[in-house]
Amino acid sequence: MSMNFSEFKRRLGAEPRSEDAEMLAARDASSEHRAAVAEAEQFEHRLERALNTPVPADLIDTLRTIPAGKNHGRRWWPVALAAGLLMAVGAAGLSWRAAPDWPSVEAYVMDHYRHDGGRLVAESFEAGYGNVHEVLAEFGLDAEPALANIVGLVKFCPTPDGKGVHMVLHTHDGPLTVIFMPETDVEDGERWAFDEMDVLLVDLERGSAAVIGSNRDQLSEYYAVLQDSLVVQSDRS
């Protein structure tokens, strides 16, 4: 007994290109069936056109370098490919060979956050890591309790002018990312937004920082916390 039209429509909607013998046989069962097939094919064409996003031209070639060991470890693709970033991650930590040439602090902050900002926020809640005092000591700095007590994750990271620090703070208003740039000048108080995130630049006694979060008001509050709590080590003695 042949499939009824209602069942045929349901299966066609689920699997328009089905090779199932029963479905293939039913396609020509009546003019109604044939019209439904034509409509489904037309919709599939539209759906495929909508889903067909372009693929980066160098994607496959880059993947093919993996066996040669040229592509190990999570990478920062856009920056690495555009600027020929030469960064090595050694067992003992980070060793810096060259810094990429970002056109502006804004471009750097956006690239940086898009690269691993979201992932590090997630990791900070699952298994935070890093000792904020040890990491900041590399730059002759330390964190007062108001800052140190809310650091969920801290690690070294690249900045436009060399090594810096990436921190995720767990504030009462949610996570906040701070990128400390020891050698980079910024325009204090500059704000902008990208990808539904707000950014505030802070000029510090030593270096600068970008504060990134989804709550605009929250940024202002932690502007002051950074100014007050990121201190030069010699000032504390």
Added chain:
Amino acid sequence: MSIERQRTAKFDELAREYGADLYRYAMWLCGNDALAKDLVQETFLRAWKAIDSLKETRAAKSWLITILRREYARTFERKVPKFTDVDTVVVPDDDELEPDDRAEVQMLRQGIMQLAPKYRDPLLLQTVLGSSCKEIAEELGISKSAVMTQLFRAREQLKKKLQKDGVTGNVHELF
């Protein structure tokens, strides 16, 4: 051919065969170009490390999809603030389309992003990666019948959106 060269050739074939589709899939999963590239790279990196465990070439696609989805879940899915939106996915690749077609593509893309994950997941696996209902069922750990229902409903919701949003042309004749 040495074993090492065989391994490299096998990996090379995987990259050529599935790299582009996995990138498209990753793009729809995470909605961000840089993250999608990172996700695909990590997937192939893990695939290379475990290439000897892939015994049957015909299982390669499902194997890679599973790696990618696990990597996505591990790094991006949980507790990550939504910092991308539909516009990120709506890549300007449709310059040659007529205005009506462009509007339709835009609406469909928005509609896809707005689908509940239980509808979007199987639809992307089917339409972007060409997975069968059986393969999708195995990947998602649900029955084939449930997959078929979700795929049917996903399409119905997209068709309704096109109707509701008033896309012109033949789309209306479909329903």
